[in-house]
Structures are given as C-alpha cells and as structure tokens.
Amino acid sequence: MTLALNLAGVAGRLDRVSLQCRxxxxxxxxxxxxxxxxxxxxxxxxxxxxxNGETLLGGxxxxxxxxxxxxxxxxxxxxxxxxxxxxxxxxLISLGRLPWKDAPSIETREAIEDAIAAMDLQELRHRPxxxxxxxxxxRALMARVLATQPGWLLADEPFAALDLAHAASLMRHFRQQAxxxxxxxxxxxxxxxxxxxxxxxxVLEKGRVVAEGPPEIALSREVVTRVWNCPARWxxxxxxxxxxxGAPSPAASGLRGRLx
Amino acid sequence: MSIRLILALLAALLxxxxxxxxxxxxxxxxxxxxxxxxxxxxVELRLPRxxxxxxxxxxxxxxxxxxxxxxxxxxxxxxxxxxxxxxALGAVLSFWTGxxxxxxxxxxxxxxxxxxxxxxxxxxxxRGGGVALFTLAGLMVSxxxxxxxxxxxxLSPSPFAMSEIVTWMMGSLADRSWHxxxxxxxxxxxxxxxxxxxGRDLDAMTLGEVAAHSLGVDLMRLRALMIAGVGLTVGAGxxxxxxxxxxxLMVPHLVRPLTDRRPSSLLLPSGLAGALLMLLADCxxxxxxxxxxxxxxxxxxxLLGTPFFLRLLLRMRKELA
Numbered sequence: 001m002t003l004a005l006n007l008a009g010v011a012g013r014l015d016r017v018s019l020q021c022r023x024x025x026x027x028x029x030x031x032x033x034x035x036x037x038x039x040x041x042x043x044x045x046x047x048x049x050x051x052n053g054e055t056l057l058g059g060x061x062x063x064x065x066x067x068x069x070x071x072x073x074x075x076x077x078x079x080x081x082x083x084x085x086x087x088x089x090x091x092l093i094s095l096g097r098l099p100w101k102d103a104p105s106i107e108t109r110e111a112i113e114d115a116i117a118a119m120d121l122q123e124l125r126h127r128p129x130x131x132x133x134x135x136x137x138x139r140a141l142m143a144r145v146l147a148t149q150p151g152w153l154l155a156d157e158p159f160a161a162l163d164l165a166h167a168a169s170l171m172r173h174f175r176q177q178a179x180x181x182x183x184x185x186x187x188x189x190x191x192x193x194x195x196x197x198x199x200x201x202x203v204l205e206k207g208r209v210v211a212e213g214p215p216e217i218a219l220s221r222e223v224v225t226r227v228w229n230c231p232a233r234w235x236x237x238x239x240x241x242x243x244x245x246g247a248p249s250p251a252a253s254g255l256r257g258r259l260x
Numbered sequence: 261m262s263i264r265l266i267l268a269l270l271a272a273l274l275x276x277x278x279x280x281x282x283x284x285x286x287x288x289x290x291x292x293x294x295x296x297x298x299x300x301x302x303v304e305l306r307l308p309r310x311x312x313x314x315x316x317x318x319x320x321x322x323x324x325x326x327x328x329x330x331x332x333x334x335x336x337x338x339x340x341x342x343x344x345x346x347x348a349l350g351a352v353l354s355f356w357t358g359x360x361x362x363x364x365x366x367x368x369x370x371x372x373x374x375x376x377x378x379x380x381x382x383x384x385x386x387r388g389g390g391v392a393l394f395t396l397a398g399l400m401v402s403x404x405x406x407x408x409x410x411x412x413x414x415l416s417p418s419p420f421a422m423s424e425i426v427t428w429m430m431g432s433l434a435d436r437s438w439h440x441x442x443x444x445x446x447x448x449x450x451x452x453x454x455x456x457x458x459g460r461d462l463d464a465m466t467l468g469e470v471a472a473h474s475l476g477v478d479l480m481r482l483r484a485l486m487i488a489g490v491g492l493t494v495g496a497g498x499x500x501x502x503x504x505x506x507x508x509l510m511v512p513h514l515v516r517p518l519t520d521r522r523p524s525s526l527l528l529p530s531g532l533a534g535a536l537l538m539l540l541a542d543c544x545x546x547x548x549x550x551x552x553x554x555x556x557x558x559x560x561x562x563l564l565g566t567p568f569f570l571r572l573l574l575r576m577r578k579e580l581a
Contacts (some may be wrong), residue, residue: 047473059265071476082468085521098464112330144467148475 003074003183005043005054012039014050015207021200023151023183026174028194028217030187031204032228037187038079038156040204043155044077044185057152060111071099075150079157079187081141083129088124089140090116096147115147118173120166134161142170152183161194171197195219195234195241203227262519262529269532273539279311280539281306284546308438313542314535315441316433316501317511319448319493321534322527323510325515329462329523330407330486331391334516334572338494338508341487342401346377348429349405349412355425356412357561364430367443367499374495377401378487385483388471394483430500431558433434433542442501452531460487466523470534476481504558506565507534513572 004020013036021027021044029037042048046055046062055062062070075096083092093115097108099225116125119139129137138161153174159167174184175197188194194201194215201218203211205227211218216238224232224243231246281302282288288298295301299343323338331340338344350373351366359365384397414420461482464472473479495503511534519525538557541564545555 027405042470045474047470066475067473067478071474074474076471076474078468078470081471082332083465085523087466087521091522092466093476093522095463095467098460101460198418 001058001151001183002056003044003185004056005040005053006056007043009050009052010207011043011048011050012036014039014204016211017053017204017207019202019209019212021183021185024178024181025199026178026184026186026197027200027202028186028188028198029202029204030189030191030194034206035204036038036207037204040202041076041154041156041185041187045074045139047076057163068099068101071150071246072148074152074154075145075148076156077142077145077158078152081101082140083137086128086130088126089121089132089143090130092129093143093147094123096144099129106117111147111149114149115143118146119143120169121136135163135166135222138162139166139170150182152185153173153177154185156187157189157206158186159188159190160193167193191219191224192241192243195243196239262525265515265518266530266532269529269536273532273536276283276536276539277310277314280310280543283543304437308441309433309436309542310539311441312444313499313538315445315448316497316504317507317538318531318535319444319452319497320504320507320538321511321515322452322455322531323490323493324510324534325512325523325526325530326458326462326486327408327508328490328512329526330458330464330482331395332465332468333512334576335509337505338490339402339505340395341377341381341398341494342403342405342434343374343377343381343491343494344498344503345402345405345409345536346380347371347374347495348503349373349409350376351428351498351502352409352412352425355421355427355428356416358417360424364439367440370499371447371495373405374491374498377405378491378495382484382487385471390479427556428502429558430547430556431504431561432556433501433546434554434557436500444496444500447492447496451489451494451496452565454489456483456527458482458489459527461485462523502558504538504561506561506568507537510565510568511537512535513568 001023002020004019007014007017009016013034017040019040029040031037036161043050043055049063057073076088090112094111096115097103097111100108100259112168116122120144121143124132124136129140132140142155142158145155158170162170198215200213201215201217202209203223210227221233235242235244272426282290284306286295286301288302291324320338326340327336327340328334347370351370354360354366354369379398381402384400385394413422413425418426461472461477464475464477469479512530515529515533516526519529541560542557545557548555
C-alpha cells in the first residue's frame with residue numbers, strides 16, 4: 001500500500017509535486033529551509049486539501065474517507081506541537097486514543113501503556129507537561145501519536161529535541177514499526193540521519209521534488225552540494241555515514257577551533 | 261472524570277439551596293415561620309430565583325469552560341463571541357420600542373438578538389479560517405452590538421426607557437418568576453448538552469487545531485457546536501437576567517486545578533461550580549443592606565471578578581518571568 005501526493009499546481013509552498021511513500025519503509029523528506037517539507041507532510045497527512053491535487057492512500061482519495069478513519073490510519077506529529085493545558089503525561093498520551101471512540105477500554109489501556117513504554121516515560125507518567133524538559137516533552141508528544149497505533153506514522157522533525165540515546169531509541173522504534181508493515185514518513189533536517197536510517201529519501205527544493213530514491217542516490221554528494229548550496233562530502237561506510245561540510249579552509253578550521 | 265469533585269459540588273449545592281431559600285430581606289425560620297406569607301415568599305419569590313441562579317450559573321460555568329477549551333486560552337470568556345452583547349442589544353431594542361412592557365417580549369427580543377449574533381458569527385467565519393479569525397469575528401460582532409446598544413440608549417425615546425435600559429443591563433435576578441425559569445432552563449440545558457457533545461473534540465483541541473484535525477476532529481462541526489452551545493446558554497441567560505460577567509471566566513479557572521485539566525472533564529464541574537457561585541452571589545445581593553434597593557448581581561460579580569482577574573494576570577506574569 002502506498003501513500004501518495006499528486007499535485008498538478010501550487011499548494012502552499014509546493015509546486016507540481018508527485019511523491020509516493022510505501023508501507024514497510026522509512027521515507028525521509030529532506031530539503032533546505034522553505035523547500036516545502038512540512039507542507040508536503042501536512043498534505044500527506046490529509047490535513048490540507050490542495051485545490052488541484054489529491055492525497056491517495058492505497059489508491060483511494062484520502063479526503064473521501066471519514067475523519068475518524070483517516071485519523072486511525074495516519075498519525076501526525078507537527079513540528080512544534082502545542083499543549084494548551086497543563087495535563088499529565090498520561091492524559092496527554094490518552095488524547096491519541098480519541099480516534100478510537102468505540103474501542104474497548106482494555107485495548108485503550110494497552111495502547112497507552114505500549115506508547116509509554118516505547119518512549120521510556122514510565123517514571124514521568126503522572127508529571128504535568130509544564131514540568132517536563134524539552135526532550136521529555138517531545139517524547140510524550142511522540143507517545144501521543146504512537147498511542148493511536150496508526151498504519152502510518154508521519155512526524156515533522158521528531159528528533160529535533162531528543163538527546164542521542166532517545167533519538168536512537170525512537171529511530172529503532174520507527175524501524176520496528178516499518179518492519180511490521182507500517183509506513184513511516186519523517187521530515188528530517190539532519191541529512192546523516194536520513195542517509196543512515198531511511199529506506200527512501202525525497203529531496204525537495206523550492207517546492208519541487210529534485211531527487212528521489214534510496215538515500216545513497218537521492219542524497220549523493222552532488223545532490224547535497226547543489227541543493228543545499230554547500231560543498232559537502234560523505235564520510236564512513238554505508239549505514240554509518242557522516243557529512244563533512246566543505247573542504248577544510250583556513251576560515252572553517254578557525255571556526256572549528258573556536259567552537260571546540 | 262473527577263467523580264469526587266462532582267459529588268462534593270453536588271453536596272455543596274444541596275446544602276446551599278435550602279439556605280438560600282431561607283435567607284433574604286426577611287429570614288424565614290423553617291421550623292416556626294413567623295409570617296403567613298412565608299410559603300408564598302418561598303415558592304413564588306425565592307424558589308424561582310434560586311432555580312434561575314442555578315440554571316444561569318450552570319450555563320455560564322459550562323460555556324466558560326467550553327470557550328476556554330476551544331480557544332485554548334484561560335482568559336477566554338463566553339462573552340467573547342459577541343452573543344451576550346447581541347442578546348443585550350435585542351433586549352435594549354425591546355425597551356426602546358416599548359415592547360418590553362408586554363409579557364415575554366423582552367426575553368424574546370433578547371433571544372432574537374442572540375440568534376442574530378450567532379448567525380452573523382457563522383456567516384463571517386465562513387467555511388475557512390482558524391480559531392483566531394473566528395475570535396476576531398466574535399470581537400467584531402461584540403463591538404458592533406455594543407455600538408448599536410449605545411446608539412439606542414443615546415436616542416432613547418424617554419428618560420424612563422433610558423433608566424430602564426441602564427438598570428436592566430446591570431444584570432440581576434431580582435423579581436424574577438417561574439416564567440423566566442421556563443424560558444431559560446430548557447435553552448440552557450440544551451446548550452449545555454450541545455457543549456457536552458463537543459467535549460471530546462475540545463480535548464483534542466488541547467494539541468492545537470492541526471493536531472486536533474489529525475485526530476479526526478471536524479473543525480467546522482466543532483465551531484458550529486460552539487456557536488450553538490454558547491449561543492443557547494449565554495443567550496438564554498442574558499434574556500432573563502441581563503449581562504452577568506466573570507462567572508464564565510472565573511469558575512473554570514477555580515475548578516481546573518481540581519480536575520485532570522482536560523476540557524471535557526472540566527465541563528460538568530465548572531457548570532456545578534458556576535451554579536453554586538451564582539446562587540451564593542445572589543444570596544449576598546439579597547442580604548446586603550443597601551440603601552435604595554439591593555445590590556445588582558452583575559455588579560456584585562464584576563466587583564468580585566476584577567480582583568480575581570488581576571490575580572490571574574499577576575500569576576501569569578510571574579510564570580512568564
């Protein structure tokens with residue numbers, strides 16, 4: 001099954017885009033600032049209905065589905081999620097069960113517990129959201145999406161606030177989800193994460209898809225250099241790649257010295 | 261839902277209602293009534309007034325909780341949508357045209373005003389736009405109604421009409437009868453039920469509009485529920501008692517820390533606490549010895565509410581600092 005976005009014209013920042021995400025895969029959407037990554041994710045999540053295009057889930061237009069069915073299929077984590085009231089972590093996560101109005105309470109309970117365990121939040125479950133650190137809050141919000149147990153997980157910069165260990169654990173979780181046949185679509189700023197962990201990468205530039213495919217191809221040195229307008233070079237082996245920016249010039253090494 | 265909180269509020273209400281019936285200009289000793297008219301005072305004067313206080317307070321408390329949940333703002337008030345000023349404009353027009361003297365005409369005019377404000381709101385907000393745009397539309401309706409009200413007052417046909425308008429606008433439950441109860445109670449209950457239906461959607465709104473939409477919330481339907489629910493409760497309240505502020509702002513605030521802070525679990529406790537506050541405030545108005553009649557309920561609540569509002573602002577300032 002695929003989740004596809006077909007745009008014949010302009011929608012927000014996007015311009016004539018056609019992209020496909022497959023189940024069982026981790027798809028990364030990359031691109032410089034303002035390329036339309038978040039808009040693409042919002043469209044894929046079915047939250048924006050473009051005038052001259054559509055989002056297809058398994059070939060069926062998403063906007064024809066009922067809202068609650070769509071909500072059960074597609075879980076979406078916005079880039080800067082807000083929490084208006086100072087609810088506890090557990091209550092926050094339980095909001096993820098709202099699409100499953102009629103589910104038996106034992107199922108609800110289990111889904112919430114699984115999400116809490118997946119995001120390592122057992123200790124924090126009763127803590128009010130206002131007393132969480134940025135990373136803890138990000139984990140709680142991710143757990144809210146996981147609690148829905150959607151067929152597709154769409155997340156905008158899910159690693160941005162996480163420390164190394166929790167980012168790695170979340171990435172493992174995404175991989176598990178893909179392995180059991182769910183679709184995972186991530187907007188990623190960090191190209192190394194996309195290179196090492198995604199199965200498929202879509203590169204956007206100024207609202208257009210400029211590269212698409214396996215990471216080694218879609219994020220090749222040439223693409224990165226051209227799209228991000230920055231001389232770059234991949235180091236290391238496949239799966240453990242690191243991005244080195246620019247040739248070591250006097251100015252850059254001076255900067256490095258100051259930073260360390 | 262916090263069952264314990266709800267039970268405590270119900271118990272407080274059970275205690276407060278009989279007490280409120282006995283309290284007033286003349287105190288009635290339930291065991292040895294000193295007046296022959298005691299039963300008349302109780303059944304025809306104080307009971308409808310107490311019921312009305314419960315209905316209106318409950319409606320305002322529920323509407324306030326729903327408004328704060330919908331706008332994701334602890335400073336939101338049911339008056340923000342412009343429905344209360346719309347209803348007040350209707351009432352003022354009934355004084356202005358002289359129809360207010362006829363039975364049922366004042367509340368009918370006020371309800372028509374509330375309905376007009378609701379329709380205008382739905383029209384302006386249209387199909388698109390978010391909560392922010394909708395709030396601005398509400399503010400616009402509100403200021404339009406306010407301006408027309410001032411115009412009606414300044415052009416009022418006689419000084420009597422003017423003084424009646426001004427007195428009415430202060431909000432009061434004095435001299436209300438069962439008629440007013442029959443007008444306000446069904447509409448308020450209906451409105452509170454509509455807001456109850458919106459509860460789950462309001463919970464989802466905690467995460468913001470986009471995330472709520474991703475959780476399956478139909479934002480248009482939620483907006484319609486809010487207009488209908490707040491319109492019915494607030495419109496009915498203004499129709500029978502004039503403008504009574506601060507209950508809808510204060511009560512959800514006082515109650516929220518006692519719940520799990522989800523908007524849906526705040527609706528019922530906030531309604532009950534609103535009923536309790538209104539009942540007590542109305543008793544206070546009756547008991548306070550004041551030359552030249554009794555203290556108007558709207559004034560009393562605003563006097564109570566302002567320091568509360570100030571405290572809220574100061575606390576928010578401290579949290580921001």
